[in-house]
Amino acid sequence: xxxxxxPTGGGLPAHARVLRWRPGLGGAQxxxxxxxxxxxxxxAVALALALALDAAAADEARSLLWVQDKAALRLxxxxxxxxxxxxxxxxxxxxxxxxxxxxxxALEEGLRCRDLAGVxxxxxxxxRALDFTASRRLALAAERHGTPLFLVRLDAARDLSAxxxxxxxxxxxxxxxxxxxxxxxxxAWRAELFRARVHPPGEWILHRDxxxxxxxxxxxxxxRTEARVAGL
Amino acid sequence: MAVWLxxxxxxxxxxxxGCAKGEGADAVPLALIAETAHGPRIEAANDxxxxxxxxxxxxxxxxxxxxxxxxxxxxxxxxxRTLLGRLAVWAQRWGPxxxxxxxxxxxxxxxxxxxxxxxxxELLADAETSFTAQGFTARLAIxxxxxxxxxxxxxxxxxxxxxxxxxxxxxxxxxxVAALRLDPEVLxxxxxxxLRRIGDLAGIDRDALKRRFRDRVAExxxxxxxxxLLGRTPEPLLPVVAVxxxxxxxxxxxxxxxxxxxxxxxxxxxxxxxxxxxxxxEGARRLELGLWRVDGETAFRTxxxxxxxxxxxxVARLFAAKLDDLEAGFGIELVRLRAAWTExxxxxxxxxxxxxxxxxxxxxxxxxxxxxxxxxxxxxxxPRASHLPERAQRWQRALEPEPASQEVLEFHARPLKxxxxxxxxxxxxxxxxxxPRQFRWRGGLHEVVRVEGPERIAPEWWRERGSTRLRxxxxxxxxxxxxxxxxxAGLIGDGRGGIPDWFLQGLCG
Numbered sequence: 001x002x003x004x005x006x007p008t009g010g011g012l013p014a015h016a017r018v019l020r021w022r023p024g025l026g027g028a029q030x031x032x033x034x035x036x037x038x039x040x041x042x043x044a045v046a047l048a049l050a051l052a053l054d055a056a057a058a059d060e061a062r063s064l065l066w067v068q069d070k071a072a073l074r075l076x077x078x079x080x081x082x083x084x085x086x087x088x089x090x091x092x093x094x095x096x097x098x099x100x101x102x103x104x105x106a107l108e109e110g111l112r113c114r115d116l117a118g119v120x121x122x123x124x125x126x127x128r129a130l131d132f133t134a135s136r137r138l139a140l141a142a143e144r145h146g147t148p149l150f151l152v153r154l155d156a157a158r159d160l161s162a163x164x165x166x167x168x169x170x171x172x173x174x175x176x177x178x179x180x181x182x183x184x185x186x187x188a189w190r191a192e193l194f195r196a197r198v199h200p201p202g203e204w205i206l207h208r209d210x211x212x213x214x215x216x217x218x219x220x221x222x223x224r225t226e227a228r229v230a231g232l
Numbered sequence: 233m234a235v236w237l238x239x240x241x242x243x244x245x246x247x248x249x250g251c252a253k254g255e256g257a258d259a260v261p262l263a264l265i266a267e268t269a270h271g272p273r274i275e276a277a278n279d280x281x282x283x284x285x286x287x288x289x290x291x292x293x294x295x296x297x298x299x300x301x302x303x304x305x306x307x308x309x310x311x312x313r314t315l316l317g318r319l320a321v322w323a324q325r326w327g328p329x330x331x332x333x334x335x336x337x338x339x340x341x342x343x344x345x346x347x348x349x350x351x352x353x354e355l356l357a358d359a360e361t362s363f364t365a366q367g368f369t370a371r372l373a374i375x376x377x378x379x380x381x382x383x384x385x386x387x388x389x390x391x392x393x394x395x396x397x398x399x400x401x402x403x404x405x406x407x408x409v410a411a412l413r414l415d416p417e418v419l420x421x422x423x424x425x426x427l428r429r430i431g432d433l434a435g436i437d438r439d440a441l442k443r444r445f446r447d448r449v450a451e452x453x454x455x456x457x458x459x460x461l462l463g464r465t466p467e468p469l470l471p472v473v474a475v476x477x478x479x480x481x482x483x484x485x486x487x488x489x490x491x492x493x494x495x496x497x498x499x500x501x502x503x504x505x506x507x508x509x510x511x512x513x514e515g516a517r518r519l520e521l522g523l524w525r526v527d528g529e530t531a532f533r534t535x536x537x538x539x540x541x542x543x544x545x546x547v548a549r550l551f552a553a554k555l556d557d558l559e560a561g562f563g564i565e566l567v568r569l570r571a572a573w574t575e576x577x578x579x580x581x582x583x584x585x586x587x588x589x590x591x592x593x594x595x596x597x598x599x600x601x602x603x604x605x606x607x608x609x610x611x612x613x614x615p616r617a618s619h620l621p622e623r624a625q626r627w628q629r630a631l632e633p634e635p636a637s638q639e640v641l642e643f644h645a646r647p648l649k650x651x652x653x654x655x656x657x658x659x660x661x662x663x664x665x666x667x668p669r670q671f672r673w674r675g676g677l678h679e680v681v682r683v684e685g686p687e688r689i690a691p692e693w694w695r696e697r698g699s700t701r702l703r704x705x706x707x708x709x710x711x712x713x714x715x716x717x718x719x720x721a722g723l724i725g726d727g728r729g730g731i732p733d734w735f736l737q738g739l740c741g
Contacts, residue, residue, distance in 0.1 A: 038674060039714040040648045044741030047648075063594065063630075076649055076739055081613040081625045083646035083738070093630045095601060096609050109600050114591035145591045173681075173713040183684035184709035187741040208741075 021165075021199040023206075023214035024052045029142035030135075030149045032163040037075040037124060037155040041171045041189045045206060046150035050118040051085060052214040053148055062117035064088060065110040067095040069103040071124035072154055086210060091117070100127035104134055111141040111149055119147060124154040136162040158194075166195040172205055190219060233326065234381035235338040235359070237319075239369040241276040241307055244315055247367055254279060261299050264307040265292050275307040309335070319368075320472040326359055329471035337385070339378050339469060346374075356391045378469060379461035380404060383411035383430075400462055405431030412457040418445075422454065433458060478512060478571040480504040487526050487563025491555070494564065498551050501569040502544035508571075515540025515577030521551055523558070524566035531558060536607060538631045539595035540575040546596055550603045598630050619689050621705075621737065622650060644687060645707055647717040647738025654735035657718065664724045664731070668706060671718070673736050678710040686720075701728045707740065715740035 019025070031049065035042025050064065066079055073096060081089050095110075097103035100123055110119040119142075123130060135151075139162040142149045151163065158166070169192075174185035192203045204216040237243065241264050249257045261281040265272040272292040285298035295302055316332050323330040326349075327340040342355060349355040356372050363370035373384035375394035384392040387407045394403065404411075407430050409422050427433055433441070433454060441455045450456045450467075459465040480501050488494050498521065509516060517540055521533045533554045535547070592600075601610045611627040615637045618624045660670040667683045685706035701722030709715045717738030722729055 038676060040739030040741050041714075044648055047741070073652070077651035078649060079613065080621075080647055080650040080738065081615060082621075082644075083648045083650075083740070090634060093598070093610065093612050094627070095605065096611075097605060098609075102605055105604060106601055109592075109597050112591050113594055113597035115594035116597070147591075171713040171715065173711075174709060174715070180684065182682055184682050184707055184715050184740070187715065188713065190713075 019199060020202060021193055021196065021204075021216075023049075023216050025199075029146070030139040030163045031151070031165040031167065032135075032161055033150060033152045033167045033169050034156055034158065035152060035154060035169045037072075039171050040076060041169050041187075042152040042154060043076065043079070043120070043122060044187060044208075045167065045169045045189050045191060046120045046152050047085065047088065048206065048208040048214045050120060050148065050150055051088070051208075054117050061091060062115060063091045063093050065093050065095060065106070065113075065116050065119045066122075067097060067103050067106045067110065067119065068122045069097050069100050069124065069127075071100075072122035072152075075124050075154055076122070085208075099129075101129045104129055104138070107138060107149065107151070108141050111138065111145055111147045113147070114145065116147055119149045121149065121151040122154060123151065124156070126153075126156050126159050132160045132162060135160075139163060163195075164197045165193060165199070168192040168194055175207075191216075233340045233342045233355070233359070233372060233374045234333070234378065234385040235323065235340065235363070236371045236382075236385040237316075237336045237338075237363075237368050238371065239276070240316070240336040241309075241312055242278050243368045244308075244312055245276075245305060246278070253367070260303055261286065261301060262303045262305065263292070263295060265304045266307045266309075272304070275309075312336075317472055321474040323359075324474075325362075326355060331469040331471050333382065337382065339381070341471075342374060352393050353391070356393065360391065376400070377461060377463045378467055379413065379457065380463075382413060383407050383461060387411040401430070401434050404461065405429060405434065409433065409454070412454055412461065413451065414454060414457060415451045418452050418454065430458070430461075478505060478508045478514070478516075478574065479568065480508055481566060481568035484565050484567070487565045489560045489563045494555065494558075494560075494567075495548070495552055497567050498555070498569075499544065499548040501567060502547040502551075505547070505569050505571065506542040506544045509542040509574065509577075510579060512574070513576060513578055514571070514574040515542050516547070516571040516574055518571070518573035519547060519551075520570045520572050521554075522566075522568040522570070523564050524568075525560070526562040526565050529559075529561060534572075536602070537595070538598040538602065538629070540577045541595065541599075542577065543596075546599065550599055553603050595631065618692065620692060621646070621689070622654075623692075645684075645740075647707075647715075648741040649739045651737055651739075654719070654737040657734050657736045659718075659720075659734040668708065668718065668734070671734065671736075673716075678712075678714065678716075680708045681711050682709040683707070689719075699728050701726065701732065705737075 033042050033046050079092055079094060084092060095106045097106055103121060103123055107119055107121045110116055138149060169189055172188040172190040174188045177183055177185040186207060186209045189206045191206050193199065193201050203219045205219045207215045245264060246253065246258055251258050258278055259280060261284040263274045263277040263281050263286045266275050274286055274288055274290045274292060274295055276288055277286040281302060284302060286295040286302055292304065313334065316334065320330045320332045320338050323338050323340050327342040327345050330338055330340040333339050346352040346355045349358055352374050356374060359372055360370055371385050371390065373381050373388055373392040375381035375384055376396040380394055380400060383404060384394060387410065394400065409427055409430060410419055411430065445453045445455060447453045450460065456465065460467045482497055482501060484497070488497065517537050519535045523531045533551060535550055535554065598610055610630050612630045613625045614628050614634050616624055616626040617638065655673065658672045659668045661668050668680050670677065670679050683706050686704035688702060688704050690702045691700035703719040703721055705717060705719045707715070707717055716736055717740060718734060718736045720732045720734050722732035724732065
């Protein structure tokens with residue numbers, strides 16, 4: 001398959017194809033994040049990635065659309081304002097969709113809006129509405145309008161998708177905090193990039209805090225070959 | 233012409249209840265109350281309530297001792313004022329302009345109008361009949377000046393008419409000084425001076441009155457009020473101007489039975505509405521679409537917009553989504569679009585950059601979401617002053633301004649997400665008051681390796697029942713690294729239940 005005929009993600013030059021991913025690196029407008037439904041890591045990583053992109057672009061106070069379908073809402077609850085990152089607290093607009101179809105509609109409308117900094121979606125499982133066609137629509141809308149989309153898939157199998165970057169995320173033990181070694185520290189996640197258009201796959205431990213932003217430290221050496229870089 | 237509605241608040245309440253005078257809910261003693269610093273005070277009472285002894289200005293507790301069966305409803309001064317404004321517009325049927333005389337009166341200019349009704353007595357009779365038919369008690373009077381008309385309506389005989397010319401002062405001399413529209417403090421001063429009637433004031437030297445009352449405000453200056461009453465000084469009044477809502481309609485030659493032409497008519501109406509609103513420099517927040525069918529049936533669709541707009545394409549698109557379940561029957565012959573709620577929106581220059589940029593604006597996006605998912609699905613979290621985590625945030629419409637709030641206390645770590653309802657978990661612990669060791673949630677076993685807590689949050693005693701238990705919150709991390717926010721409801725031996733239960737309320741990032 002001749003990959004050069006496909007539109008490239010964010011107009012990256014050809015040598016970026018072998019660039020290893022690092023926080024704040026754009027290029028993918030539509031990312032999928034697979035996460036277990038019994039922890040908050042999926043939404044947390046989506047937020048962290050969105051904020052890293054946001055800081056890289058411009059620190060405008062544009063809103064962030066957060067769409068949840070009913071199953072995702074029941075599984076992991078609603079966003080809680082006092083617990084959100086401080087820069088996001090007044091910027092989140094939440095959409096509670098009854099069905100996955102409505103959630104996909106809301107995601108697409110959000111992507112078409114030029115006043116949004118990004119769109120975060122949470123959809124539980126593998127609903128019939130979210131097939132390859134739907135994800136292709138989302139990817140095209142995200143690329144056309146330049147609004148990043150982070151779709152969190154809770155308890156989902158890795159199905160066929162047009163997402164430009166696909167992550168598998170779960171919580172990782174946090175580093176001990178400075179003052180109380182018995183307490184949970186700043187959040188850490190083990191994130192595996194298993195499919196990407198422009199980056200080689202890899203596995204990182206991600207941290208985020210308010211001062212330093214998103215930090216990725218290598219978890220293990222990437223054991224996959226360069227041949228699987230450009231999987232759709 | 234002055235109109236005094238002495239029972240305005242009670243009459244309005246009766247209209248809202250939909251009952252006639254002395255029937256239904258009006259048959260039992262009732263008082264409208266306002267909350268004051270010294271407890272509820274009666275603002276108005278109905279006939280049965282007045283008979284039972286309740287008087288306006290009385291404390292509710294006093295009235296209850298006279299009549300324990302007295303029922304109460306909250307007074308609504310704001311609503312009364314709005315109604316008075318609408319009545320002033322309605323009262324323009326008797327004269328070219330009308331002004332509101334708060335709190336319970338109207339002033340209508342009937343100069344050179346009375347012959348249209350057959351004379352001034354007939355005009356007054358007509359006005360009184362109309363007010364009575366609407367369910368209002370009204371006292372009316374006609375006089376050459378607004379002050380004299382007011383005095384006669386409040387303190388004169390029924391349907392008094394004061395002919396112009398002659399000695400006005402002599403004819404009004406018997407009225408009490410309260411007819412001069414003065415403040416209660418000034419009335420008290422006048423009473424202490426022994427001046428009870430308007431005639432008493434007229435007998436005093438003008439200079440003496442001027443020395444005693446130096447206030448420039450008319451309400452505190454009897455001399456100024458007297459001059460206004462006699463027409464010696466002008467008294468400007470502010471007339472009420474009716475602003476009809478923007479309304480466009482299409483009468484259709486051939487009744488519409490299909491969807492496509494209807495969409496075109498709605499799009500045309502949206503364009504007409506945009507022109508009309510542009511002329512008024514307004515944008516619509518709520519639009520009502522009315523459809524009249526040939527067989528007399530009507531259908532209404534209401535649209536609420538997140539921000540004021542008059543963009544025809546956007547409006548037509550949103551209405552199109554609402555017309556799917558419409559029954560056309562034998563056809564629709566009249567389509568009407570009305571802007572029920574508008575906000576000022578200045579005419580702005582077409583933004584070339586925005587027109588070229590693909591995508592929609594935030595308000596348009598939110599409107600589309602609300603039109604499909606319902607207005608309550610698109611919301612924004614805002615803080616609320618409460619210690620309880622689930623009450624500490626409130627949801628409001630996305631584009632409403634954020635209410636002012638106190639700074640958040642940053643030393644408490646809070647979870648990223650909160651479950652709608654805290655889920656019970658089974659916890660293993662070494663001691664009942666100690667740290668949790670292990671818990672089972674949704675069938676999975678979690679071994680707690682790191683804990684921070686407890687953070688004790690006491691129930692809000694000013695709001696909750698006395699048996700509510702306090703909560704001890706723990707931020708925990710299990711062996712896999714998953715972080716949760718759990719709490720124990722109550723303590724052992726707090727006398728509010730048995731062994732305390734544990735709940736999982738939040739998921740940390």
